[in-house]
Amino acid sequence: MKKFAFMLLLLLFVVVLPGQGHAAGGSNKIFLDGKELTAGLDVPVENVNNSIMVPLRMIAENLGYQVNWDQKSKTVTIEQQGKTIKLIVDQTAASVDDKTVVLTTAPLLRSDTTLVPIRFIGEQFGLKVNWDNTTKVVNLITPEIPDSTSNTGESSGDGGTSVAVPPVDTTANLTMVNGISFSENRLTIAMDGNSQPVVSKVTGPDRIVIDLPNATFSDVFGTGQVLSPDLNGSLAVTDYPDVSGVRYSLYSTNPYTVRFVIDLNYAKNYSVNVSGDVSKLVVVDLNAASTNDPATLPGNNGRKLVVLDAGHGAKDSGAVGVTGKYEKNFNLAVVLKAAALLKQENKVDVVLTRSDDTFLELKERAGMANNLKADLFISVHANSGSSSAASGSETYYQRAASKALANVMHKYLVQATGLSDRGVRYGNFHVIRETTMPAVLLEVGYLSNKGDEALLFSEDLQNKVAAGMVAGIKEYLKL
The missing domain is CATH 3.30.457.10 (Copper amine oxidase-like, N-terminal domain)
Known part of the structure; x- marks a missing residue:
């Protein structure tokens, strides 16, 4: 050593x-x-x-x-x-x-x-x-035995002042904050570690403060969100009248603390839920009527809850097209369009695993749906093959309980894309295996095919796929 x-x-x-x-x-x-x-x-x-x-x-x-x-x-x-x-x-x-x-x-x-x-x-x-x-x-x-009595200050007096810095690893066992997203009036924080959030309401102006003690930002966080050199940043929030924005920072280094602030336009109650083992999701839900009223949480209001999952994100680009386009961007574009359409339905709630270029582990995506007790889980992807001739749309399911949903969603997917029908298939993918509700994974087309790639990144095709997803969801849920 x-x-x-x-x-x-x-x-x-x-x-x-x-x-x-x-x-x-x-x-x-x-x-x-x-x-x-x-x-x-x-x-x-x-x-x-x-x-x-x-x-x-x-x-x-x-x-x-x-x-x-x-x-x-x-x-x-x-x-x-x-x-x-x-x-x-x-x-x-x-x-x-x-x-x-x-x-x-x-x-x-x-x-x-x-x-x-x-x-x-x-x-x-x-x-x-x-x-x-x-x-x-x-x-x-290089001490054989660390001297715990050493002075950690850095003084610069005029005389022969000494400065002693003990060998302390201030980052040991820190929780790593990997990403955030805001959708459906919910702030979701992805992290690895055991930090327990401390959440409070503050007035003048109204805001909700979430502190994660013994935590810092991981390198992954900076790939999906803006993070300034002094470790501050913000997340723009639009179309939600309750919230004007979300701010975040490494609030303290003694002890390490990451702080998130939800800036409110007026006072709001909230609920907080933490799910997962090592990889965890913290969800601060502003839809709650009170901090102790579960009746307003998704799945308890008589409306069906659908979780839409845009595959990949941030450092994980997914497949790369023949002209360099990233799968993660296609997935997110389609999911955002589908979510916007679902919001117009008065019998459906929709939650996104990510609403921006954020990285989430597969178990975090499945865990979010399971924790919310969602009715459906739909993951959107684009395919890639070793042959540039490969083309078409396919839909995957893993559990027998998901096959009926796969059949319905695939019917509308093929109609929307107009590409070759590659069928409904069994696939042992984590997000459709570990979810507890009917779950499917849509492979809309092949980015390794020049024609498919051009089609997938057209606004018209994305709108059609989003509309087809909504039609399939409504048919399956009998809405």
Whole structure:
């Protein structure tokens, strides 16, 4: 462990960046366990907003690390023995093994060399770090037994002040927040971990605050939602008169807390439900008459509840068409159109597993439908084959109880697309296997076929498929 920490630390001080550094005067030195690291420093150690910043620079070519520098995004990615670290210049958000951590001060460039706070070094590589402000010397110590009494502050007094950073992994056992969506007056949060949401109503102005303690954003979250460098963002909400928008942030790092705020146009009650084991869904439902009144939840109001699932999303593009179009975008477009039509039906409620470019695990999709006790589950996909000649529409079911629904939905699907009828088929897909209500998976056409792809991404075809889905739902439910 000591050797591994040493090599990782050397790498952090020696990452190759484009361009030539400019020599800086001064007596900056870096010692590891009393031994000076012999590579010279191109830029001095700096004190930035009371954070001691140390340079990343070249030192050894044969350490065997995989290091990448992305000039466009100014990102350094370091991979070694399963550990992955990403640092971005001018951003306080860093990534360690897909966990978002917040640095005391953002990395910065000096003469084409990146500087990072020594606190980050200590926390991520199990080292104590001492900074002597008089001699401008960094001492790195690899203790056999962590010293729990070390001072974690970063003081920069005028004298020879020392700074000690204990080896603390502040991201251990954190819940990872993977995505959010808002539909049917419900905020859905997807996460991995055991965080228990703390929800409260606040007035002046009216809003609902959801705190997830011991949680942070995962790398997956940033692929589906806007997340600023300081880990703030918002989700636009339209067509829901109760809500003006949803905001989110990494609210605190001591302790780590992710906060969501539903901004209301007027006071509203809500209910909260958490489902799943490790991968969980938190649903904050604004349709509740009161926090303790289950009568207004879906399935308890005499209306049928249909869950529509747009396959794939965010980092999972699904199939890629012959001209580069993504399946995830087709799936979502059709589902949004079908949902808009279903909202016009006075005997049906509709819930979407995702209403934007969000990533959800398969078990989260099935779990949402099961938790809501939905009447039907319909998953929308586009196919891909090894042969570019493959074309047509097909519908899959897994359980005998779903076959009748598959037959009805397929009839309308083939009418809508006008493509070859590839039949109703058995398929052992997770979302139609693990759901407890009749469930089908629609493969509308083949993105690997140039003709099918062009058709699938036409507005006219998408409208027809959405209308066909609604017609099939109504026939099956006898509405």
